[in-house]
Amino acid sequence: MKTTQVHRLSMAHPGDLSALAALIDAGAVKAPEIVAVIGKTEGNGGVNDFTRGFFTQSLMWLLSKHLGLSVDDALARVPCVLSGGTEGVLSPHYLVFCVSESVGARPITQPTLAVGVAFTEPTPAEHVGRPQQIEAVAAAVRAAMAQASLQPQDVRFVQVKGPGVTVAKAQAAAARGAAPLTSDPNRSMALTRAAGAFGVALALGETTLSANELAAKALSDFHVQSPRASISSGVEVLCNEVIVLGNSAAWGGRLRIGHGVMNDALDIAGIHAALGDLGLAAAPQLSAADADRVRGVLVKCEPQRTGRIRGHRHTMLDDTDINAQRHIRGALGGLVSGVLGDGRVFVSGGAEHQGPDGGGLIAVIADVGVLT
Amino acid sequence: MKTTQVHRLSMAHPGDLSALAALIDAGAVKAPEIVAVIGKTEGNGGVNDFTRGFFTQSLMWLLSKHLGLSVDDALARVPCVLSGGTEGVLSPHYLVFCVSESVGARPITQPTLAVGVAFTEPTPAEHVGRPQQIEAVAAAVRAAMAQASLQPQDVRFVQVKGPGVTVAKAQAAAARGAAPLTSDPNRSMALTRAAGAFGVALALGETTLSANELAAKALSDFHVQSPRASISSGVEVLCNEVIVLGNSAAWGGRLRIGHGVMNDALDIAGIHAALGDLGLAAAPQLSAADADRVRGVLVKCEPQRTGRIRGHRHTMLDDTDINAQRHIRGALGGLVSGVLGDGRVFVSGGAEHQGPDGGGLIAVIADVGVLT
Amino acid sequence: MKTTQVHRLSMAHPGDLSALAALIDAGAVKAPEIVAVIGKTEGNGGVNDFTRGFFTQSLMWLLSKHLGLSVDDALARVPCVLSGGTEGVLSPHYLVFCVSESVGARPITQPTLAVGVAFTEPTPAEHVGRPQQIEAVAAAVRAAMAQASLQPQDVRFVQVKGPGVTVAKAQAAAARGAAPLTSDPNRSMALTRAAGAFGVALALGETTLSANELAAKALSDFHVQSPRASISSGVEVLCNEVIVLGNSAAWGGRLRIGHGVMNDALDIAGIHAALGDLGLAAAPQLSAADADRVRGVLVKCEPQRTGRIRGHRHTMLDDTDINAQRHIRGALGGLVSGVLGDGRVFVSGGAEHQGPDGGGLIAVIADVGVLT
Amino acid sequence: MKTTQVHRLSMAHPGDLSALAALIDAGAVKAPEIVAVIGKTEGNGGVNDFTRGFFTQSLMWLLSKHLGLSVDDALARVPCVLSGGTEGVLSPHYLVFCVSESVGARPITQPTLAVGVAFTEPTPAEHVGRPQQIEAVAAAVRAAMAQASLQPQDVRFVQVKGPGVTVAKAQAAAARGAAPLTSDPNRSMALTRAAGAFGVALALGETTLSANELAAKALSDFHVQSPRASISSGVEVLCNEVIVLGNSAAWGGRLRIGHGVMNDALDIAGIHAALGDLGLAAAPQLSAADADRVRGVLVKCEPQRTGRIRGHRHTMLDDTDINAQRHIRGALGGLVSGVLGDGRVFVSGGAEHQGPDGGGLIAVIADVGVLT
Numbered sequence A, B, C, D: 001m002k003t004t005q006v007h008r009l010s011m012a013h014p015g016d017l018s019a020l021a022a023l024i025d026a027g028a029v030k031a032p033e034i035v036a037v038i039g040k041t042e043g044n045g046g047v048n049d050f051t052r053g054f055f056t057q058s059l060m061w062l063l064s065k066h067l068g069l070s071v072d073d074a075l076a077r078v079p080c081v082l083s084g085g086t087e088g089v090l091s092p093h094y095l096v097f098c099v100s101e102s103v104g105a106r107p108i109t110q111p112t113l114a115v116g117v118a119f120t121e122p123t124p125a126e127h128v129g130r131p132q133q134i135e136a137v138a139a140a141v142r143a144a145m146a147q148a149s150l151q152p153q154d155v156r157f158v159q160v161k162g163p164g165v166t167v168a169k170a171q172a173a174a175a176r177g178a179a180p181l182t183s184d185p186n187r188s189m190a191l192t193r194a195a196g197a198f199g200v201a202l203a204l205g206e207t208t209l210s211a212n213e214l215a216a217k218a219l220s221d222f223h224v225q226s227p228r229a230s231i232s233s234g235v236e237v238l239c240n241e242v243i244v245l246g247n248s249a250a251w252g253g254r255l256r257i258g259h260g261v262m263n264d265a266l267d268i269a270g271i272h273a274a275l276g277d278l279g280l281a282a283a284p285q286l287s288a289a290d291a292d293r294v295r296g297v298l299v300k301c302e303p304q305r306t307g308r309i310r311g312h313r314h315t316m317l318d319d320t321d322i323n324a325q326r327h328i329r330g331a332l333g334g335l336v337s338g339v340l341g342d343g344r345v346f347v348s349g350g351a352e353h354q355g356p357d358g359g360g361l362i363a364v365i366a367d368v369g370v371l372t
Helices: A018-025 A051-067 A071-077 A131-148 A167-175 A187-205 A209-218 A266-274 A288-293 A324-340 B018-026 B051-066 B071-077 B129-150 B167-175 B185-203 B209-215 B270-274 B288-293 B324-340 C016-024 C050-066 C071-077 C133-148 C167-175 C185-203 C212-216 C268-276 C286-291 C325-340 D018-025 D051-067 D073-074 D132-148 D167-175 D185-203 D211-215 D268-276 D288-293 D324-340
Strands: A001-010 A034-042 A080-084 A093-099 A112-122 A153-162 A231-234 A240-246 A255-262 A295-298 A346-348 A359-368 B002-010 B034-041 B080-084 B093-101 B112-122 B155-163 B228-235 B239-248 B255-263 B294-300 B346-348 B360-367 C002-010 C032-039 C080-084 C091-102 C114-123 C156-164 C229-232 C239-248 C255-262 C294-300 C344-348 C360-367 D002-010 D035-040 D080-084 D095-099 D112-122 D155-161 D229-232 D241-247 D255-263 D295-302 D344-348 D360-367
Touching: A001 A018, A001 A112, A001 A295, A018 A051, A018 A093, A018 B071, A018 D360, A034 A051, A034 A112, A034 A346, A051 A071, A071 B228, A080 A153, A080 A231, A080 A346, A112 A131, A112 A255, A112 D073, A131 A153, A131 A187, A131 A209, A131 A240, A131 C294, A153 A187, A153 A255, A153 A359, A167 A209, A167 B034, A167 B228, A167 C294, A187 A209, A187 A231, A231 A295, A240 A255, A255 A266, A266 A324, A266 A359, A288 A295, A288 A359, A295 A324, A324 A346, A324 B324, A359 B018, B002 B018, B002 B112, B002 B294, B018 B051, B018 B093, B034 B051, B034 B112, B034 B346, B051 B071, B051 C050, B080 B155, B080 B228, B080 B346, B112 B129, B112 B255, B129 B155, B129 B185, B129 B209, B129 B239, B129 B360, B155 B185, B155 B255, B167 B346, B185 B209, B185 C156, B228 B294, B228 C002, B239 B255, B255 B270, B270 B324, B288 B294, B288 B360, B294 B324, B324 B346, B346 D095, C002 C016, C002 C114, C002 C255, C002 C294, C016 C050, C016 C091, C032 C050, C032 C114, C032 C344, C050 C071, C050 C080, C050 D018, C080 C156, C080 C229, C080 C239, C080 C344, C091 D155, C114 C133, C114 C255, C133 C156, C133 C185, C133 C212, C133 C239, C156 C255, C156 C360, C167 D211, C185 C212, C185 C229, C229 C294, C239 C255, C255 C268, C268 C360, C286 C294, C286 C360, C294 C325, C325 C344, C325 D324, C360 D112, D002 D255, D002 D295, D018 D051, D018 D095, D035 D051, D035 D112, D035 D344, D080 D229, D080 D241, D112 D132, D112 D255, D132 D155, D132 D185, D132 D241, D155 D185, D155 D255, D155 D360, D185 D211, D185 D229, D229 D295, D241 D255, D255 D268, D268 D324, D268 D360, D288 D295, D288 D360, D295 D324, D324 D344
Parallel strands: A034 A080, A153 A231, A295 A346, B034 B080, B155 B228, B294 B346, C032 C080, C156 C229, C294 C344, D035 D080, D155 D229, D295 D344
Antiparallel strands: A001 A093, A034 A093, A112 A240, A153 A240, A255 A359, A295 A359, B002 B093, B034 B093, B112 B239, B155 B239, B255 B360, B294 B360, C002 C091, C032 C091, C114 C239, C156 C239, C255 C360, C294 C360, D002 D095, D035 D095, D112 D241, D155 D241, D255 D360, D295 D360
């Protein structure tokens, strides 16, 4: 029976993989069992956030050494999805997902955490935000679900990382006669997130629209969304990397993943919903013992486009000094960390078409063994 | 019997006083009854935050017109304490405190909100952070308490705004032979906050140390603190402005002020404590009806100097792109706003010696009439 | 005979008009002779730059007092064009243009500085960047030229300030059924600058295209441009304000304006060209005596959209921490200030369609009396 | 006879060493001949600038592969000094210094470029800014001069990179009973630069003060300075790395290094002086042919602490949004790049005690073979 383990590890800087290296050296992690890494690095989360590339390079060299693979082969085997930006109380950390074969009876009666991963082909700059990218992501999500034996209704969270377009890439595309949707790097990052979310919605059967119809709604009709999609983007990635997380009765272990929808950035009830899914309660904060059960927290969110939250003006979208994504990550990070009593929260901005317009979603992974 | 009213008003930009002007025009606010204004403007909260000066100029011209005073006389009559920075979900707004004489019986049996205000003499650059400033603030706090008939134990929150030192002011001081403690504007803002907090602690009897002894601990021994002091700083103010808030059995009205201590930036229990003081409960968020009772929320906080929160590294103090105060305001703003369901929260960073080291404090003003 | 005087004044902060107040009090400036103000304030130059509004409010209150007009009437009489952002060595300052009637012979034989001003009607959010705005600006430029008795070939510099669209304004327009070209504030600022430049080109006969044809090229075909247009934008202005500067044989005084085109941000020869137009030479810097002749320096520039300057990659357009306009203002400010030996340079970014693509333009006003 | 070659290479991102890899693969660079690398990466140049670590890791893995050394041994062999921050027109690039043995007569009669390198032992956090660091740097400079057969008067430029102190490092030092001079990371970076500059001054005989006396003047008496010292700092380095550049009659090749002092950030004459040292003239810009001779440009500078440049207020030191070093790099970068016609300029801020107070220095390396 396949079993998922999740290690939540800290780093001293974006190139610091020493915590994982130590686990591997101690035999606590077997490198071949690592199926995915999701992390939060301390960059700006924008186009020129090189902390993601630095971490990825460091991780892949480590895996390369332990797997006997080239760095390129390691990159093609283990999806590594990073979100830059540890604003406010957020703490730089990464989750290492390991899958092993366990024997014997399932330790708990509930379905437990299952993981599947897949990659698309490289996405050229001119496909970013277009139907081609949507369909490629959908196909990868289906492949990852099949790998994990998960049905759409079992899925709780799908993480995708897609490629953005730098000015240089847009120039190169234009030079070969291709027409990217935009040459503005920040807009390209938004488009790749929209396409990723639509790909997830397509694969999970959350929409009846076609990829063409969906593409026409990218960054314009935000009612079309997937409440289980979390999409990151970066200029250092070339293809779309997909990690599907859900609960399966066919998997072993004691971990489960809970899910909540956040209707806006003040929706603390959504956080409680995700915890409730796991039988955990914050009153008003998780107890230290329950906080210790938590293995990973994954949040997506965005500033409300109306410029208002519950009737009151916010200033995130009119700020030339601090990018709106940095603002919203800091605010949501403060709220979620306060409820959980721990700043090791993956909060990713840019939630276009991921959860309700102006809101987002949250997933929590915890060891619920004792609770059953 | 004196009664306090608090109007929480929104602004479209830092020079927009139209909401107050409309209340005055409608007769809902009598200009001579305005005793203090506390507001949150959308600047960076740092040395070059001119949103505070813009708001103050606009307010004082309005008051000048309605009070028949010169602008300078209006400035010397109504303390206006502003904190720049509406990071994340925070909404630009201001609280207008009005005191009127009411007749008849007190509407509720509990002590109710009392306000006193005072000003120090102008503080020269070379006094910033020194015993002279501490003693001047303490004297002003005592004067404000006397004005409001409040004893030290009745006080819940003391807001002070003190002057920072620009490079130009430091140069001018040096030119006349005076030696400011620092010529670094950001450090001067911290020093003025430390001196303000010590002045409050002295006046409230929270410390047995002398002003000289306190000055020696400024920005070095953070165990010496006042859990009821909230100090803002700005380069546009010349003297220390003091607003004392407490609950008094001698005042009328239906407003009360509650208070809580926050031990760190994740201490959601401190927020619940302040609400509990008022008989309000968030489960997990205030109900819409209870949120409507709230008239003002005042929070101070700061990043932990150890670089860690509950054992995990934060990055606020090592960030060259975003000032640490902006980080912590965004995080606390997200947490408090989420518990209250409203982004109109005054969150001020720079909590040196204001509440526990690495933490802060919160005060909530609400109409508790129906609850009695 | 009409004569222009230009006072270059410093400010201690964006609300500091004391230098102008002192000149008026001393009789050196007659308030009714003030026809225009162009200034550089120390904000971020972006959507949330309130230093412009703060300065404007302060200026208009001063003028209101001295002109016996309401503030609104003062605003409608004296165009005040501000560019936020004093990056690097730039110094906050403002130019006050005064026109008086002089008697007697012209002091120099060359044509001398003439000024004309005009305003358009308020531009609604949905007209920003559209033919309506282009035509309105063109009409205002023609009116200002007529006022100054300038022919198109005599004009050296046309400054326009046009309105941007905040998220709130875009929402309001949508609510009344209008469709702004964008709801992204930064993009709206670029559109208003494009429309302003096209309006100047139209009025000066620099293009044979119609307003409709020009609008279609906004922010897409940057070969269409005016080498004499300088357009600022801000969310605090409602209409387009126009100031036309040129040299006229019909005006008196000893001031002239020189002009140079900058093909890219490294084009130091363009600066020398503008100086040469005035008979001034920098070798490599203006002498102190010649620097003293300078009354104002006006520069527009922008980062090259290709992401490269002379074949080498720049990073301005890929930076999530610092807005590209702040980058380019700092660089050009350093170059121009170094050639002139003075940081009081008006450098405004956002040079879309103003001068060559990826470059900009410069105008210098100096007293050339002794040189004739 | 030893000969220096300098390759000026571009990078697509901070981890991109492909240009150097290609030269090595093509045989144009022999890895064992690489003695030093100086580069400009596109970070913020502050405490949390990880572009330096990313580049260093990438470089050292490349060298490790080609030298048959471990990464640690490569780090201990080739000093790699990086300055983060390519504000404005600056272009990310790096200089690779190679030293080979050449045979035959010297191609030009003038002394030519000689290079020496050295490392100190690791500097613990508590030594940063103290006499121990000053003496360690001085010893390393002397060792590097000896290696290059340079006398003090032959030296034109000494680059040092020293370690800063993060909050975490300061905590660790305190935990073991040591007392760093500061726990403020930005201040520690300034202290390490001061100590480095004093070490250079000591080794070059530019001062008669002792290390103890010098340490007492760190960041307080800026008249004590070295006009040939350029010190970078970063939290990712552990020891002080030293690169000495000068001209020697004992070395071969056609490269020379010129030097100029800049009295302030507007001192364009200092740039011309460095060019004049090499027989080059900018009128007003280097010709394309002469620009092609340039192999490297190295600049240090800083904002004037008085808050004024030539009598006019600058805003760099009062800016909470953009670090002062980013401002000054952008301004100087614009000026130097404009004179040279090329944005590949190494401009490093933080010029405490390096060149005149409020100014800095410049060195230019060029092929002057044809000029002799």
